[in-house]
Amino acid sequence: MNKSRFYTLALLAVFGLLSLGTTQMAKAQQHEIGLGLGAGAYTGDILRMIDPNQLGIQGTLFGRRNFDNAWSLRAGFTVSRLNGADSISPIDQVAMVRNAFFKGTMAEVSATMEFHFLDYMSHKSTSRFSPFGFFGLGYGMFIGEGQTYEADPQPGNYTLGTVIVPFGAGIKYKLKDRILLSLEGGAKATFTDNLDKIGNETLYLPRYRTDPGTGNQVLDPTSINFGNQSDRDWYYFLGFTISYSFHQIKCY
Numbered sequence: 001m002n003k004s005r006f007y008t009l010a011l012l013a014v015f016g017l018l019s020l021g022t023t024q025m026a027k028a029q030q031h032e033i034g035l036g037l038g039a040g041a042y043t044g045d046i047l048r049m050i051d052p053n054q055l056g057i058q059g060t061l062f063g064r065r066n067f068d069n070a071w072s073l074r075a076g077f078t079v080s081r082l083n084g085a086d087s088i089s090p091i092d093q094v095a096m097v098r099n100a101f102f103k104g105t106m107a108e109v110s111a112t113m114e115f116h117f118l119d120y121m122s123h124k125s126t127s128r129f130s131p132f133g134f135f136g137l138g139y140g141m142f143i144g145e146g147q148t149y150e151a152d153p154q155p156g157n158y159t160l161g162t163v164i165v166p167f168g169a170g171i172k173y174k175l176k177d178r179i180l181l182s183l184e185g186g187a188k189a190t191f192t193d194n195l196d197k198i199g200n201e202t203l204y205l206p207r208y209r210t211d212p213g214t215g216n217q218v219l220d221p222t223s224i225n226f227g228n229q230s231d232r233d234w235y236y237f238l239g240f241t242i243s244y245s246f247h248q249i250k251c252y
Helices: 003-027 093-098
Strands: 031-043 056-066 071-085 101-116 129-147 156-174 179-190 208-210 217-219 234-246
Touching: 031 071, 031 179, 056 234, 071 129, 071 234, 101 156, 129 179
Parallel strands: none
Antiparallel strands: 031 056, 031 234, 056 071, 071 101, 101 129, 129 156, 156 179, 179 234, 208 217
């Protein structure tokens, strides 16, 4: 995977969304187009928990089809900046010695189903907002740079692609009859352990050793740990979106 495929993915996603928006305006049905901005974060072998000091910006462009008062289908293109570094928030003494880091851009296309708990879209509704949950499927391409450990013989640029499973929740508010705001957050599970450039390498020195005096497991500060081989990397998002609704009220 290279940068040409990265840009092709982005262009196809934007073209598809623009085509969807044109069709929606022509049909004047219950459709929306919108954009969003927020923050992205990563967890994996460098960061085991979300670190507020290591966030990146995230932007999205999307189209939405509202089937009824409860269910909607959203398709979109999202770009996220992700990063992590042992030098900023080391998880232990070994991480300080390892000194791994990565940073890069994730571009993804995804489709999610949304369920709204309140009928906030109806002109007869007394509520102008609704909490909602969502779950979906997508594909992401990551272009990054980094190093696996201090003496990494192959530091620098790398690319990878992965299926992603986004899910989360939020709240929507009808600002105007056709203008909708939302605050949403969630997680995106990936199917790779190499997002942070730390995966299933054959060279793997364990973080712990047995103390010959006590028999207990203790940290070995001279080892270099390549992470947990049994899990996958995740990334997360929190942000606002604004969308415009193309709809009509049928008169009988």
